[in-house]
Amino acid sequence: MRELTYTGRRAVEWREAPDPALRSDQEAIVMPVAATSCDVDSAILAGHGFIDPPFALGHECVARVVGTGDAVTSVSPGDLVVVPWSINCGTCDHCRAGLTAHCTAVPHMAMYGAPIGGSWGGLFSDLVRVPWADAMLVPLPAGLDPVAMASASDNWSLSWRLVAPHLRNRPGARVLVVARGSIGLYVCDIARALGASDVLYVDPDAGHRRLAESFGARTAEAIEPVRHGFDLAVEATGRVDQLALAVKCLTPEGICESAGNHFRPGELPLLDMYLTAVTLRIARDNVRNHIPDALDLARSGDVDPARVVSDVFDWEQLPEALPEKHLKPVFVRKDG
Ligand SMILES: [Zn+2]
Numbered sequence: 208m209r210e211l212t213y214t215g216r217r218a219v220e221w222r223e224a225p226d227p228a229l230r231s232d233q234e235a236i237v238m239p240v241a242a243t244s245c246d247v248d249s250a251i252l253a254g255h256g257f258i259d260p261p262f263a264l265g266h267e268c269v270a271r272v273v274g275t276g277d278a279v280t281s282v283s284p285g286d287l288v289v290v291p292w293s294i295n296c297g298t299c300d301h302c303r304a305g306l307t308a309h310c311t312a313v314p315h316m317a318m319y320g321a322p323i324g325g326s327w328g329g330l331f332s333d334l335v336r337v338p339w340a341d342a343m344l345v346p347l348p349a350g351l352d353p354v355a356m357a358s359a360s361d362n363w364s365l366s367w368r369l370v371a372p373h374l375r376n377r378p379g380a381r382v383l384v385v386a387r388g389s390i391g392l393y394v395c396d397i398a399r400a401l402g403a404s405d406v407l408y409v410d411p412d413a414g415h416r417r418l419a420e421s422f423g424a425r426t427a428e429a430i431e432p433v434r435h436g437f438d439l440a441v442e443a444t445g446r447v448d449q450l451a452l453a454v455k456c457l458t459p460e461g462i463c464e465s466a467g468n469h470f471r472p473g474e475l476p477l478l479d480m481y482l483t484a485v486t487l488r489i490a491r492d493n494v495r496n497h498i499p500d501a502l503d504l505a506r507s508g509d510v511d512p513a514r515v516v517s518d519v520f521d522w523e524q525l526p527e528a529l530p531e532k533h534l535k536p537v538f539v540r541k542d543g
């Protein structure tokens with residue numbers, strides 16, 4: 208089989224690898240049928256990552272199950288499933304507490320698409336081994352489009368987690384979104400659907416702003432800090448100065464959720480944050496824990512994640528098209 212391999216700035220290529228085989232009765236082999244780039248992949252492709260190439264890329268996809276071990280009960284060959292970006296066993300203390308991004312059965316940070324906790328391959332590969340199929344895979348609900356939901360592995364479900372629990376606790380909250388990619392746009396859609404009274408989306412990209420407006424957000428290219436302006440701020444830029452802006456806009460006891468991946472250092476206004484009494488959460492997302500909730504929202508029809516998909520390409524176009532700048536390209540297998 209082929210693995211799409213990141214080889215250097217704006218460069219990927221197919222490399223041959225042995226077909227993955229089941230190593231235990233709890234495993235599955237899946238074939239990605241609709242895969243997309245995470246916002247962090249865009250940073251990696253631009254040369255801003257911290258892991259030296261080459262490595263197999265990709266950690267967002269809907270896949271078709273092609274084989275399962277005898278102990279697997281939740282999915283069967285032929286099923287369409289969401290494959291979570293991080294590897295988790297489902298039975299260790301952390302997994303049972305919902306901390307699926309911190310599973311202790313695998314090396315710290317084990318994930319698809321980056322060799323930082325062992326090598327698990329990437330979801331832009333022709334075939335992928337899933338070490339704990341029942342714990343990891345989530346069947347795609349009938350009626351949901353694999354292309355629209357390719358990002359449920361990470362960015363879509365992360366976006367749900369960044370705002371949904373807070374809007375439940377603070378109905379009608381005012382939400383600031385400082386972003387550069389798909390996460391901020393999903394957040395606008397979800398925040399509006401879940402009753403945010405105001406959403407301001409800040410991004411220098413005019414095309415992104417038009418999309419945010421289509422989700423009912425106000426938009427700006429850039430802003431000065433708005434003192435006590437927002438109950439909830441979401442930062443998804445990878446830039447510490449933008450995270451500082453987000454926290455400076457919060458009301459007393461406001462909450463800032465950061466999607467993280469700040470590859471370069473910077474300073475936060477900690478005294479301001481102390482005086483305003485803000486909560487900042489910056490966290491690798493325990494995505495497997497809330498993929499089902501995020502899919503439920505998608506199924507409700509109150510949101511439209513398909514609108515964030517910028518391009519649909521054939522699987523064979525991956526080497527040429529992935530390194531180009533696209534907001535949310537989805538690569539689809541004809542034989543999937
Ligand atoms: Zn990601």
Ligand SMILES: [Zn+2]
Nearest residue numbers: 296299302310
């Ligand atoms: Zn575990």
